[in-house]
Structure formats: C-alpha cells, structure tokens
Amino acid sequence: MTIRRTRSAALTVLAASAVLALAACSSSSPAGGDKPAEASGTVTITDNHGEVKVPVNPKKVVALDNHVFETLSEWDVPLVAAPKGIMGSAFPKYTDDKNVTDIGSHREPNLEAIVAAQPELIIGGYRFGESYDEIKKQNPQATVIEINPRDGKDTFSELKRESEILGKIFNKEADAKKLNDKLDTAMADAKGAYNGKDTVMAVNTSAGKIGYIAPGVGRGLGPIFEPLGLKPALEIEGASNNHQGDDISVEAIAKSNPEWIIALDRDAAFTPEDREAGSKPAEELIKNSEALKNVPAVKNGHVIVLDPNFYLTEDIQTYTALFEQIKGAFAAA
Template sequence: MVSPHTLRTTGAIRRTRVALALGATLALAAGLTACAPEPTDPAANISASTDTVTITDNHGEIAVPVNPQRVVALDNTAFDTLAAWDVDLVAAPKGVMGSAWPGYTDDDAVLDIGTHREPNLEMIVAAEPDLIIGGYRFSDQYAEIKKQNPDATVIEIAPRDGEDQFAELKRQTEILGQIFDHEDEAAALNTQLDDAIADAKSNYPTGETVMAVNTSAGQIGYIAPGIGRSLGSIFGALDLTPALEVKNASNDHQGDDISVEAIADSNPDWIFALDRDASFAPAEREAGSAPANELIRDAEALAQVPAVTKQQIVILDPNFYLTEGIQAYTALFTNISEAFAAA
C-alpha cells in the first residue's frame, strides 16, 4: 500500500509541474484558472475511502479496518490463522509463543511484547498499529492498551468464558476472515472443525469412559469435564462419558491435584492427556518433567486400567498448550476419531 506521505510528495511534484506549465502559458490560461477546482488532499481521500467492516467483538459492535497494514496480535488462538493467511505483524508476545510460529518469533522486525505476566506495553505503542487483536491471556491489560493506543482499533475475539468453545472459535475465525478478506478460507476452517467433531462423535464407542488429564513437572493433573482447560470442552462436543467427576473442580490451567490411585479407581477406558511441558524447550521445562505417555504408562497404579492395557491413550500435539485455536482442535478431533475407529 502506498503511504499517505508518498502520495503527498507525489502530489506536490505534480502540482509544481502544473504551476510551471501554467506560468509558461499564463496569457492563455488566465481566463480558466479562476474556475479551477481546489487541489484535493490525497491523505484525506485515503482516509475517506478506507474500507471497514462492523464486527461484534467481546465488548460490542465496532468498526474495524479491512486488511489493516500494521497489526499487533496478542491472541494465541488466532496465530495459526494469521500465519496461514500471511498476515504480517508489527508486534507480538514472543514470550508465550514458544517455537510454534517462527515466522513471527524469529523476525526481528516484529517487536516483542514479552509475556502476559510482565508485558511490555510500550512495544505496542512503538509499533504504531492500526489494529490490535487482544487475547484472553492479556485481557487484564485491555483497558490500558486502549488508553495507550487511541489511534488504533482494539478488539478482543478470543473464546469467551461460559460460551460453547467451538462456536466461539468459529465466530473468531469468521471475524478474522472478514477483517483480512479471507471469508472463504474462514468458512472452510469452520467446516473442517464441524466435520472432525462429527467424525469423532460417530466413531466414539458409546459408553466407554474417558479421563482427561494434563501433565507437568512429573505430576498428573485432573481436567474436569465441561470446564477444564483445553480438554474439558470436548466432553460435551462428543457426548463422552466421564470416568470421574469431581465436585468443585476448577478450570485451572495446571489442572486439579489427583492421585494416580484415584485415576486407577475410576478405571477409564480412555485417557486423553495434555503435556504442558512438551511445548517448551528442555531447558525451559520444570524440574522433574517427563513425557505424558511415560508418566501414564509407567505408573504402577495404572498398569491394569483398560486405557493402558488396550493402549487407548491420546496425547495432544506438543504445541497444543500454546495454540488452542481452531486448527489445533480440528487436529485433535481428527486424532481422537482415528483412535476410536482403530479400537
């Protein structure tokens, strides 16, 4: 896109040439110059002709520029989509992106906002964005980001608490398609998710019980059906039968404390596991870290549960904890469907 500065410079050169030509033919043009229209400011034309689309984000209706040139993105659930559509970023929170998006994290031109725990919001201001896509990890900074960037459009379109996770991911994808002029691709992503859910649901051995866990630092945590981070939402989507339901369970990203004996007593036919450490480099993992499949299969108390004896353990993609977007869930449902079908 040609910048307003370039247009103003070009316009100035043209006006100079016109002035010289008029000077050379002043006698002939004298009667016409009185009727000549005032020159138009090219920057004003650009501003007036910029396309916008009205979307409903997590805060209400808002007009958003179509194909904005300077984009800051904070939402990990949107990075796969933005990368697939070759959307350039001027700043991103590289501290929470791991190695999942090297096109952004390895690019020195993309300013580093850091992590949601210690964000460097000045990097957003320095990037001079047209559009800022907030993220749920940065929701506490939403008001401050808006205050610091009055000339930018700030939106939040990450899945909202209390809403259906997959309807929310489809809503997010549809909005991104409208903003970046990829509506057909967005529709295809949504269809792929629906198809993957339908296939997994069709292949589910009805009545077989499922336990969802996450692992980190050598410990196994319980992920509650319906509310637990990452895997909780799949129970409702697939009408899975939980192996264990715990009262007052949380949606904590670390999962709830649970003993391997409690897992064994629930006797699950299937175990789905999110390895929280797998998305980080070995040097960045917590002490005692071990792969999820080892923790589960090597646990003596779990040796006789059907999920282990029948090898019915589904381990999520190593980067799932970082991504959590529509592509990640589509791949997860595809893997679950294939595991169900092979059982």
C-alpha cells in the same frame, strides 16, 4: 428474420461489454471466493465488548491472542509485534522474523513496544485480557479488539465466531468458512467413531505430576466431552479450569478405571530449560505410573497424547487436528 448490425454498432456493443467486464472484475470476490472490502475501508464487527469499526486489511497489526496466530500465519498476515515469549516454536513465521517486535509474555508484557510499533489494529484478549484497558489508553490511534472465546460460551462456537470475525477483517471470509467447516467435520467424525460406552479420562501432565481435567470445565480438554458424547470416567463436584488440572490423586484416577485417557502434556510446549523441575513426557509418565499400570486405558494402549504445542495454541486448527486424532484412535481400537 435476420438482424443486421453496422460495424459501429458492433464496436459499441464490444466497448460496453468491456466496461461491464471490468466492472465485474472490480466488484467480484478475490481468489478463494472472499468478499471485497467495504467501500469505507472499515467493517463493523462485534467483539467481546460490543460493536466496533475495524479497518479492513490493516497494514500494521499487533496480535496478542494465541487463538489467532495460526490463522493469521496461514493467511500471510504480517505482524509488527507479538508476544514471542508465549509462542514457543509453533509460529516460526513470526518468532523468527526480526521485523516482528517481541513484547514478551503476558506476565511481564512490554506494552511500550506496542506503542512504538504504531499499529492500526491490536487483537488483544485471552492471556492479555488484564492489559486491555491499558493497551487502549496507550494506543489511541489503533482499534483494539478482543475476540477470544468468552467464558460460559460453547468453546467451538466461539472459535468459529473468531474465524468469522478475522475473515471479515482480512477479506478471507471463504477461508474462514473452510476452517469452520473442517472443524465441524472433524468433530462429527470423532463422535461417529466413538462407541458411546467406553469411559474417558482427561488429564494434564506437568512437572512430573498427573492432574485431573474435569469434563465440561477443565482446561483444554474439558470442552470436548459434550460435543463428542464422551462418557466421563470420573466427575468431581466443584472441579475447576485450573491450567495444571485439579489436585486429584493418581490413585483416584486409577480407581475410576478409564478405558481411554486423553492427555494434555503442558510441559511439552516449552524448551527443556524452561520446563518445570521433574518434567517427563506425558506418555512415559502415564505408562510408567505404578497406580495406572492395570487401568484398561494403559493396558490396551488407549492413551491419546495431544500435540506438544496444544497448550500454546488452543486454536481452531489445533482442536480440528485433535478431533481427527481422536477419530483415528477410536476407529483403530
């Protein structure tokens, strides 16, 4: 049976198809597969204090949490103010931009500069956690959120949660998923490269001293032990997350005879004039230590030194790179 259409009917079909195509374009995901903004212009997220409505793609953003700087930079999110005093040279997109107001550091923050920027969204927390109430009070026109990793929670689940929240706010959900998937892959690969028996010591170096970082709770490196199944060379009861590491003697570290040492060089993130007196590069400090010279990790060259900016970032990108670095070192051993 042959179906015949009149010219007018065909035009009607074409017109309808065009309308449908336009509608599909307006409702489809932007490039990269990210979901469109809610019609209301806000999205409800759960931050560290509870549910809060946040503007989608806010034009004026202040970011204070160092965990978010790299993600916002990758997504080309402009900032009106940021704490350049604690960003080092890791985030030139913001620190070199004169249009981004410097609010200093968390120790002496210029909170009035935030007020003057008249932001729609303030991403606070972490080092600026103590200023949360004051920032909210001073900026009633803005939505203030804290989404940094919470104490007592799994660090890597928290970092992925942070990505997901940022993805919802900035229409970058597909990109957020890529960040999270990359972290999961790097973590799994590092675990797969570990032989399951070599003992591992995590240390922090600062002001020419080597400090012990406790598995699980220690600052920066403590959280990597459990997901990688690393066998600690030394476990101390009552260890802390002190940013300089616990005050355990180098001799005690040496006595534990670690087969691997992973070192966070805290001073490396700062310019030479801002470093503490006696500061030396972590690799030099460890390899030249008289107490550590006969430790297997040093003798076999099994010393992994973190990216110089690790202490300033501690974000999902930095941990992903760390796991990739650990995988490479383990695989090459």
